[in-house]
Amino acid sequence: MNRYVSSLFLLATLALPETWAGSHSLKYFSAAVSWPELAEPRFFAVGYVDDLQFARFDSDSESQREEPRAPWMDQVDQVDPDYWDRNTRFHKAAAQSFRIRLQTLRSSYNQSEGGVHTFQHLCGCEVSPELTFKRGFYQFAYDGHDYLALDTETYTWTASVPQALNSKLELEADSSISKERKAYLEETCVQWVKKYLEIGKESLKRTDPPSVQVTHHTAPNGEVILRCRAQDFYPADISLTWLRDGEEQLQDTEFIETRPAGDGTFQKWASVGVTSGQEGKYACRVQHEGLPEPLTLKWEPQSSSTWYIVGGIAVLTIGVIAGFVIWRETSGGNRGHRIQPPV
Known part of the structure; x- marks a missing residue:
């Protein structure tokens, strides 16, 4: 709780x-x-x-x-x-x-x-x-x-x-x-x-570029999944796009929303299902204000645990991302509707 x-x-x-x-x-x-x-x-x-x-x-x-x-x-x-x-x-x-x-x-x-x-x-x-x-x-x-x-x-x-x-x-x-x-x-x-x-x-005015990693996973049903994960970046706006032979794969891509890491930076990942043996056709394109130009990465079997780091040393943070499911208002009279929000 x-x-x-x-x-x-x-x-x-x-x-x-x-x-x-x-x-x-x-x-x-x-x-x-x-x-x-x-x-x-x-x-x-x-x-x-x-x-x-x-x-x-x-x-x-x-x-x-x-x-x-x-x-x-x-x-x-x-x-x-x-x-x-x-x-x-x-x-x-x-x-x-x-x-x-x-x-x-x-x-x-x-x-x-x-x-x-x-x-x-x-x-x-x-x-x-x-x-x-x-x-x-x-x-x-x-x-x-x-x-x-x-x-x-x-x-x-x-x-x-x-x-x-x-x-x-x-x-x-x-x-x-x-x-x-x-x-x-x-x-x-x-x-x-x-x-x-x-x-x-x-x-609030600073820009921290993302550290990015592409990893390879096999689902229980045998499907091959490539995941592109970015972390350590600020501000929160970032774009992760999977390309197949240079073409965007929006329909086949699964995203998680950008999440706070708990240390003033953010995390995000995007995954795509691929046919085994076709991994080399796929690349992850990363765009962020902290990058001088978009970053394009592929999965490298011999270095699947390597982080691609821009502007510093990346540390993989496993933070508790507290969910705030939320919003909307209530019954029971005007009591409370009149309270002005704080500044």
């Missing part, structure tokens, strides 16, 4: 004097988790900027406060002296609201008091390389399934299940709620992306 909930995250504003390469994002993941051994549901909130964790709140922590999770966040109070106190107040209020919603949702779904249940929330924004608003997200889930979401094109609410219809109607009956969310996503969130990028520019 701790592994499941250990990855949840946070949000928050200034124009930078330069243009940053690539798009940027600010996301908060929050969750209340109940299970029989707990006296009351445990609440987590975690903030990410460009997919790197920078702050965290845990209702079971000794400090009972939001805490920094990136070295550069020690400077945030120079920009906003009330930052930690304000966000701590928000998270404590959200924890209480989420606990009430868990009770309401168990009733709506006719569930007993026992068992494990989660109420989850994702909010945040993405900005362009010029640091202008690109898109926003404000979503809720119950027990890992979509529940309620704000349509950021029309700023109306979408109920994913019948149990969310009452909340949808209540939210849409008060147009000021959608207007507040719109202002937060399009203005406040974008402003805080700029602030975080400025405060943490030494870490």
